[in-house]
Amino acid sequence: MVETATGDLAVGDAVSGMTGLRLGTHAELVAVPVARLVRKPEGVSHDDAAAALFGGSTALHFLRDKAEVGPGDRVLVNGASGAVGSAAVQLARHLGATVTGVTSTINLPLVRKLGADHVIDYTTTPLSEVAERYDVVLDAVGNLTPASGRRLLTERGVLQLVVAGLGDTLRARGNVQAGAAPERAEDFAHLLQLVSDGHLTPVIDDARVGDGLEAVAVAHARIDSGRKVGNLVIHP
Structure with missing residues (x-):
């Protein structure tokens, strides 16, 4: 069990977060400081959690x-x-x-x-x-x-x-x-709670860019086209 500013996290918890200027998440696995993570509310899908932040x-x-x-x-x-x-x-x-x-x-x-x-x-x-x-x-x-x-x-x-x-x-x-917006765990938790409560609906582009690392280039092309709506979500 690891204590964070937004609660305790344990091995096996479903979490959501961002990596800041380190980026590096065009990868199958990524190590993220626990302070940048929050527990995903049970009623929020992984896609919505990824798209909300x-x-x-x-x-x-x-x-x-x-x-x-x-x-x-x-x-x-x-x-x-x-x-x-x-x-x-x-x-x-x-x-x-x-x-x-x-x-x-x-x-x-x-x-x-x-x-x-x-x-x-x-x-x-x-x-x-x-x-x-x-x-x-x-x-x-x-x-x-x-x-x-x-x-x-x-x-x-x-x-x-x-x-x-x-x-x-x-x-x-x-x-x-x-200027740039800060990436704060307490804001992540707040946003995910808004999603859970029905006050925020993450918009996910319905374009099929595919899954896995192969989809990253397709996703960038979609963004560069100027036709993207909301967020693009790529599954591992």
């Missing part, structure tokens, strides 16, 4: 910790059908915000199902033409700049460049936020 921990950090989103806030999620965006829509709604999701035509029904109060089809309504103003604009695509993003903000609004390049990350200040 990356996008979920990023969205949670930006929305809850950096923007302190709460009831009454108006949140726009750009890229609402991706790994980070699909989690951000649900977490912002769970935190009490009114959520607008930006996505393509084919993914509008999904974003509505995830809980978005309003949707914008970027193929017919570019963000440059949106007249509404938001308390938080979370860009999970990378096509907003500080200038174009600030135009969408209320007087006290915050622009979150989740996938900003190095330049914008270094220059982010004031009402522009960027």
